[in-house]
Amino acid sequence: MTDPALTVEAVLTDDLRDWLLARPRYPLLAVLDSEGAPNQSVMWFDVDPDRPDTILMNTKIGRAKERFVRRDPRASLAFEEDMTWVALQGTIELDEDRESSMRDIRALAERYGSNPDQFTGQERITMRMHVERVIRHD
C-alpha cells in the first residue's frame, strides 16, 4: 500500500472490537454474484463472543446473498464513519443450524432496537465471517 493513512493488520484487536461495538453500525457486505461481479448490501452484525476474529451476520434462506456466498465464500465487510473506515476481508461460513440461526437473528434485532418477532416463521441462516485481514483508514 502506498497510502500513509492506511494500516493493515491480520486480527481484530481489542480497540478495533471496541470501535465496532461503540454504537450500532451498519456495515456494507460485499460478496461475489453468480458471475463473479461485486455485490453489496447493508447488514446488521455482531462480534462473535465465542470465537476470535469472527463477525456474525444473518440472512434469509433463498436470498440471492445466500446463493452467492455458497458459490464463493470470499467477502469484504466495510464500516464507515465519513472518511474513517475499516474494511475486513475474509471468508464466510454458513451455519446450517436453523434453530441457532433463528436465535441469532432475534438477538441481532434486539441489539438494533428492532422487533425480533418480525422474523417468526422465516428460515434464517447465520453467516460467520472469519476475518483474515483488516484494512484501516484513519
Added chain:
Amino acid sequence: MSDPDLTVQAVVTDDLRDWLMAELRFPVLAINSRDGAPNQSVMWFDLDPQRPDTILMNTMVRRLKYRQLQADPRVSVLFEDGLRWVAMRGTAELDAEFEPALDHIQALARRYGADPERYAGQERVIIRISVEKVIRHD
C-alpha cells in the same frame, strides 16, 4: 429478490440524483482484487454533468485500485444513510489523462472541503462508472 423493501431500476432518476447530492456523501466502492475476492474502500464522488447514469471518482495511477480496475472493470457502489441505501452496479472506464484528472480531483477536494493543493503534481486517473442497475432499499 424476495425483499419487499428492495426496488430495482436501470437508470439514475432525477429524484435519485437529488438524493445523492442532498448532502456530502461518502460512497463505498467494491471492486475485485486480482485473485477475484471483493475489496471495498470509501471514495469521494460526483455526478458527470455531461453524461446521464454516470458516477465519477478519482484515484492515483500508482494505487492498487487502478490496476485492479484495469484487470476487472465491474464495480458496485453503495450509498448508505442508516438502513436506507442505494447500490449501483456498473462498469468503470479509466481516463488517465493526467491534466483533466488533476483538475477533477481538485474540484472533488473543493466539493468535500479538503485542500486541492495537496494533489498538485500527482498522476491521477478519472474513474467513470456507467451505472447499469440501481438497487434501492427504503
